[in-house]
Amino acid sequence: MIKGKIRIVIGALLLLVGSSLFGGPSKQSAPKAKETETLSILVYIPGMVAGSPPYEQLVAGAESFAAAHPQVKTKVYEAGFNQAEWEEQLTSLVASGEYNLVLTSNPSLPELCANVAKKFPNQKFIITDADFSGNPQISTYLFNQYEQSLYLGYLAGLITTSAMEHAASDKRIGFIASQEYPLLNNHMVPGFLAGAQLVDPEITVDLRIIGNWFDANKAAELASSMITAGVDVFAVIAGGAAQGVIKTAQEQGAYLVYHNVNAYQSAPGIIVGCGVMEQKKLVEEILAEVQAGKIQYGSSKIVGVKEGYLDFIADDPGYTNFVPEEIRAKFNAFMEDIRAGRISYTLPRL
Numbered sequence: 001m002i003k004g005k006i007r008i009v010i011g012a013l014l015l016l017v018g019s020s021l022f023g024g025p026s027k028q029s030a031p032k033a034k035e036t037e038t039l040s041i042l043v044y045i046p047g048m049v050a051g052s053p054p055y056e057q058l059v060a061g062a063e064s065f066a067a068a069h070p071q072v073k074t075k076v077y078e079a080g081f082n083q084a085e086w087e088e089q090l091t092s093l094v095a096s097g098e099y100n101l102v103l104t105s106n107p108s109l110p111e112l113c114a115n116v117a118k119k120f121p122n123q124k125f126i127i128t129d130a131d132f133s134g135n136p137q138i139s140t141y142l143f144n145q146y147e148q149s150l151y152l153g154y155l156a157g158l159i160t161t162s163a164m165e166h167a168a169s170d171k172r173i174g175f176i177a178s179q180e181y182p183l184l185n186n187h188m189v190p191g192f193l194a195g196a197q198l199v200d201p202e203i204t205v206d207l208r209i210i211g212n213w214f215d216a217n218k219a220a221e222l223a224s225s226m227i228t229a230g231v232d233v234f235a236v237i238a239g240g241a242a243q244g245v246i247k248t249a250q251e252q253g254a255y256l257v258y259h260n261v262n263a264y265q266s267a268p269g270i271i272v273g274c275g276v277m278e279q280k281k282l283v284e285e286i287l288a289e290v291q292a293g294k295i296q297y298g299s300s301k302i303v304g305v306k307e308g309y310l311d312f313i314a315d316d317p318g319y320t321n322f323v324p325e326e327i328r329a330k331f332n333a334f335m336e337d338i339r340a341g342r343i344s345y346t347l348p349r350l
């Protein structure tokens with residue numbers, strides 16, 4: 001008994017000594033030099049923040065990091081929806097020389113940043129939701145959207161073949177997107193179809209393009225004509241325009257499975273499955289690495305479910321109250337297989 005206690009005390013002492021030796025919390029340890037330097041970050045939003053979950057989370061991550069680190073300053077710049085102006089806007093912001101780092105997010109940004117980088121060889125760029133390597137000024141992080149689309153497609157497949165209230169008999173699910181780009185065409189739509197076809201190979205995906213990231217009326221019209229054509233479950237990647245799809249689904253009776261964010265409460269019984277993309281967490285971690293001087297430029301990293309940056313929200317009443325037990329059991333088992341790496345697939349090239 002006493003021997004046991006002595007062991008515990010010695011163990012605790014060793015832990016204390018160890019933690020101060022190996023950089024654990026200790027009153028004497030001075031902050032690392034890097035952490036006292038000012039870090040000025042331009043959070044460059046290619047669009048508008050409101051209504052776009054990836055951008056809302058990008059800003060939230062940068063601002064929460066800055067709030068916890070007084071020497072970190074952030075400036076959020078909303079570039080708006082005219083993509084033809086983005087490069088010029090970014091060039092003049094970088095030309096001010098005010099920012100140590102440009103932090104931005106979307107798959108079209110690497111080429112644009114590479115062009116700006118050529119003119120400003122000391123400027124560093126971090127781009128999430130993008131895949132680009134080989135430029136020593138740029139670091140990228142890609143969410144595995146094939147994987148998220150695969151499991152949301154599997155849920156859509158279970159629903160479209162079910163007896164749920166709004167399920168139709170056509171085995172047709174829908175994907176409404178703002179514009180076509182490689183991540184959408186090569187990862188998200190194929191993943192969504194592949195997931196649904198794991199349930200039933202006869203399921204097809206009806207893909208429609210809005211043409212911009214803000215027109216909710218156009219999105220609503222597309223959704224309406226798709227429902228008439230037999231679509232009963234939608235995925236939507238459309239920023240603020242997604243509201244039009246949600247409204248039409250509520251009015252005419254159809255379901256949505258939602259990428260990236262918990263949206264159950266905005267349409268209970270209609271939005272019946274939500275994925276999550278941990279962009280806020282990723283940004284906080286990246287900025288900690290930047291500040292510690294550990295960030296690798298020139299490289300690209302892909303993150304998904306296994307790494308803890310994508311998942312599905314299965315404990316929300318928007319899911320548990322509206323999706324029948326039988327479907328949830330099948331879907332939850334599939335999600336477990338995804339988490340454990342038991343679902344094999346080849347990630348298509350972008």
Ligand code: RBF
Pocket residue numbers: 046047048051052053054055083105106107108129145181183213237238239240259260
């Ligand atoms: N997603 C949004 O939520 N809002 C946007 O305004 C937006 N604009 C985009 C513009 C371009 C040119 C591209 C390629 C993607 C855009 N995305 C936008 C998509 C976003 O970056 C991401 O790929 C999807 O949301 C899937 O996670």
